[in-house]
Amino acid sequence: MSLLSVKGLWKGYAGQQVLQGLDLEVPAGSLTAVLGLSGCGKTTLLRVIAGFERAERGTVSLAGRTLDDGATFMAPERRRIGYVPQEGALFPHLSVQDNVGFALARSERRGKQVARLLEMVGIAPLATRMPNELSGGEQQRVALARALAPRPDALLLDEPFSSLDASLRSRVREEVHGLLRGQGVTTVLVTHDQEEALSLADTVAVLRDGKIVQQGAPADLYEQPSDERLARFLGAVNLVAADFEDGSARTALGRLPVRGERGAIGRAAGLVMIRPEQLEVRVRSEDTHGAGTSAAGLGGRVEQCRYYGHDALLHIRPEHPGPTDLLLARVHGAQALPVGTEVTVAARGPVTPLE
Amino acid sequence: MSMFAAAEQAPGRWTRAWSGRRRWPLVSIAGASAAAALVLLPLVFLVVQAQQSGWSEVQRLLLRHSVAVLLWNSVRLTLACTVLCAILGVGAAWCVERTALPARRLWAVALVLPLGIPDFVVGFGWVSLEPGLHGYLAAVMIMTLSLYPLVYLPASTALSKVDAGLEETARSLGLGPWETFRRVTLRQIWPAVLGGCLLVTLGLLAEYGAFEIVQYQTFTVAIFTEFKLGFDTVAACTLSLVLVLLSVMALAGELALGGRSASARVGAGVRRNAARVPLGRWTAVVLFALGALSALALGVPVGSLVYWVLHGGSSTLPSTSILAALAHTAAYSAAAAAIATALAVPVTALAMRHRNRLTLLIERLAYLPMALPGLVIALGLVSFSVRYAFSLYQSSLELIIAYAILFLPLAVVGVRSAMGQSSPRLEEVGRSLGHRPAVVWMRVTLPLIAPGLAAAFALVFISSATELTATLLLRPTGVNTLATQFWTYTTDFSYGAAAPYAGLMVAISAIPAYVLGRRMSTLARAGAQA
Numbered sequence: 001m002s003l004l005s006v007k008g009l010w011k012g013y014a015g016q017q018v019l020q021g022l023d024l025e026v027p028a029g030s031l032t033a034v035l036g037l038s039g040c041g042k043t044t045l046l047r048v049i050a051g052f053e054r055a056e057r058g059t060v061s062l063a064g065r066t067l068d069d070g071a072t073f074m075a076p077e078r079r080r081i082g083y084v085p086q087e088g089a090l091f092p093h094l095s096v097q098d099n100v101g102f103a104l105a106r107s108e109r110r111g112k113q114v115a116r117l118l119e120m121v122g123i124a125p126l127a128t129r130m131p132n133e134l135s136g137g138e139q140q141r142v143a144l145a146r147a148l149a150p151r152p153d154a155l156l157l158d159e160p161f162s163s164l165d166a167s168l169r170s171r172v173r174e175e176v177h178g179l180l181r182g183q184g185v186t187t188v189l190v191t192h193d194q195e196e197a198l199s200l201a202d203t204v205a206v207l208r209d210g211k212i213v214q215q216g217a218p219a220d221l222y223e224q225p226s227d228e229r230l231a232r233f234l235g236a237v238n239l240v241a242a243d244f245e246d247g248s249a250r251t252a253l254g255r256l257p258v259r260g261e262r263g264a265i266g267r268a269a270g271l272v273m274i275r276p277e278q279l280e281v282r283v284r285s286e287d288t289h290g291a292g293t294s295a296a297g298l299g300g301r302v303e304q305c306r307y308y309g310h311d312a313l314l315h316i317r318p319e320h321p322g323p324t325d326l327l328l329a330r331v332h333g334a335q336a337l338p339v340g341t342e343v344t345v346a347a348r349g350p351v352t353p354l355e
Numbered sequence: 356m357s358m359f360a361a362a363e364q365a366p367g368r369w370t371r372a373w374s375g376r377r378r379w380p381l382v383s384i385a386g387a388s389a390a391a392a393l394v395l396l397p398l399v400f401l402v403v404q405a406q407q408s409g410w411s412e413v414q415r416l417l418l419r420h421s422v423a424v425l426l427w428n429s430v431r432l433t434l435a436c437t438v439l440c441a442i443l444g445v446g447a448a449w450c451v452e453r454t455a456l457p458a459r460r461l462w463a464v465a466l467v468l469p470l471g472i473p474d475f476v477v478g479f480g481w482v483s484l485e486p487g488l489h490g491y492l493a494a495v496m497i498m499t500l501s502l503y504p505l506v507y508l509p510a511s512t513a514l515s516k517v518d519a520g521l522e523e524t525a526r527s528l529g530l531g532p533w534e535t536f537r538r539v540t541l542r543q544i545w546p547a548v549l550g551g552c553l554l555v556t557l558g559l560l561a562e563y564g565a566f567e568i569v570q571y572q573t574f575t576v577a578i579f580t581e582f583k584l585g586f587d588t589v590a591a592c593t594l595s596l597v598l599v600l601l602s603v604m605a606l607a608g609e610l611a612l613g614g615r616s617a618s619a620r621v622g623a624g625v626r627r628n629a630a631r632v633p634l635g636r637w638t639a640v641v642l643f644a645l646g647a648l649s650a651l652a653l654g655v656p657v658g659s660l661v662y663w664v665l666h667g668g669s670s671t672l673p674s675t676s677i678l679a680a681l682a683h684t685a686a687y688s689a690a691a692a693a694i695a696t697a698l699a700v701p702v703t704a705l706a707m708r709h710r711n712r713l714t715l716l717i718e719r720l721a722y723l724p725m726a727l728p729g730l731v732i733a734l735g736l737v738s739f740s741v742r743y744a745f746s747l748y749q750s751s752l753e754l755i756i757a758y759a760i761l762f763l764p765l766a767v768v769g770v771r772s773a774m775g776q777s778s779p780r781l782e783e784v785g786r787s788l789g790h791r792p793a794v795v796w797m798r799v800t801l802p803l804i805a806p807g808l809a810a811a812f813a814l815v816f817i818s819s820a821t822e823l824t825a826t827l828l829l830r831p832t833g834v835n836t837l838a839t840q841f842w843t844y845t846t847d848f849s850y851g852a853a854a855p856y857a858g859l860m861v862a863i864s865a866i867p868a869y870v871l872g873r874r875m876s877t878l879a880r881a882g883a884q885a
Contacts (some may be wrong), residue, residue, distance in 0.1 A: 047783075050783070050787050051786075051787070052783045052786075052787075075786070075791075076783065076786040076787050077786045077787070077788075077789050077790050077791055077792075077795075078789075079787070080789070081787060082787060082788075083783070083784060083787040085780055085783075085784060089778065089780045089781055089784050091781060091784075091785075091799055091803075092803070093802045093803055102785070102788050102790075102798070103788035103789050103790070146784075146788065147787075147788070149788075150788060150789050
């Protein structure tokens, strides 16, 4: 059963259509990331779901309740949807505990419930501080505790970690993830960071040109993107020409199995996507030199090496240009090769055909 | 099952019934419309009155040589005073807010206090001590000393709110301290400074008492003379139209220079305070300059009043009349301040949160009264009440309404800067936490803008308590305020008898001015608290 559902949503400002018939299903209790470039309408989507903006067309519903269908409109305070804006937007005139207790009845504002929430997000000692005395991460946690206080049916997070510095970001991200898991609250997180989306979410929905172009589990999206643009957005790719025959692809890198149902594609030839970590790179020894393309793989030369510590990305120029200009291969950090090294590249299947 | 479905439908339909109007807040619309109507009332009657004897008469009146002289007098005075006020106001504000000046809180109060001394009392203070003082330079000096706090106040508030990060970024991009001030800091406070300058300009165009005392002819003085002495309503109203035009030009000038470019701060991140500049050897120079400014703006008028109270034989005054005048002044001013602030809130809220041509027009209209001398507003109200609401004629309510219209712009300026402190984002979060708009307004918006509302109230109170021109026309028969009684004695050269009234006026308006000054410095310390 789908808890939060957006169907055919249209929304624009001053003549510019931001959302164009967007569909999004957020399963109950899941964490769904909406991934998109800056300015693609992610925040607009959240604001319509929260009720700060009205849908022009389309339907927003939560657990069967219609929130907005272009004619009926439920006020934000009646939706039971928590919202954590980008910088937290703490009330500057209220202390941490008063911020967290804002949604609660007067008698509960300084009670156990608030203390428990502060404890949960790990800022209990800061209860009486004012927002301007908090660090960015602390502000973010207060904002989260505040949004969770009234036990919302759903939670919206608008780039909640983007204002935090990198080391803090991953930690707060982990904590928030654990927290939301524990609460089992249906969550929509919007982000422009594909790593954040892939690592954090149960489901990732990619927003582009005002629509969700693909939604699925992180691995499905990464391995089987619907088109080349999306493939590149989620990570580096190699596009290699292939001939298809009985469920496999014949490429310069050898014969490779085709992934999933797309193996039954009705075309004779096309492009397949191979992620850099699917390539195996071996330094070519003297005896195989000059053999060019062999059963062992494709010959080439390292043109550039980007070292990241945990791994390295090699740019390899094949000896016989044609199938592809440049191959990208992700190898162990220890295997970072000097520029000019002669190598043989092989691929580990399966591959995904792309339009 | 179907019964459940029906029950589900019901709240939806109810929601549609009240929110189907694109979220227009009805209370705000009603308030803003009332404000616009009140403001337009005197203006409409000004035009009606001027038109009564036909356009050829209007042309004849306007093309006289004396009009050119009045125009020249008003323009050169306005330019000189506005520039001087801007320099003094911004300079003083920078010294108090951004340098390690000794006794900053004391200066923050002392520099605001001249606002509590009416312009005509400053004029009285100087002229009663030095009777030879008159003409252009006297007018420039007296008005600059009276009006510079109108720039100082917004400039210091804005300066205390500038994010230090911006200035530090500029320095790291290779700009020197002066360049940083000119290109970054000044740009941040520019709307506030321009807003202050606009108030100075419009105040100058509307001033009557001080110019009468130093015998300097401006439009307003001429209008008063035409009306009060010549009983020529048509001439008075026609000349007023020129004044209105000048003021509209000032409004347009502020707009052209970017006075309205800043609105609510993006996001609600917490801002850092700037480090104060050590003055070092300059401490003495700055202290001397601020001391001289305060001595001239505050010391001379107050000293003069004290002198005349002590030496003027004021003991012959019946004390009951001064108490009655005091009570009237305080009651009228408080009522007017409450009304003006209450009207300014919806006007500003609509202009900032529901920005469109209509709401911006209403906000612009709310500034219009500064372009109308109190005399003209009084004139318009009298004409209106005589024709359509005679029970209002010469009533206390009419005078209070006149004050509220006259000083609505001050309230709008105060409320507008306060409203910038409350981000729409905060209100949205408040609603998503389950509270109705009215509750969010009480618990989020109001606490955030309350200091600004108090400032707006104080500004209107001070101005009403020291208003002279409209009061001379509108006061109920037999009722005297401090200002009118003071004026009666002053025009008789009974300086000793006049001084206690001026002293009381200064006293009641000094308290709000003091509170205002104190709050500003508290604000500066508390940083983002407001």
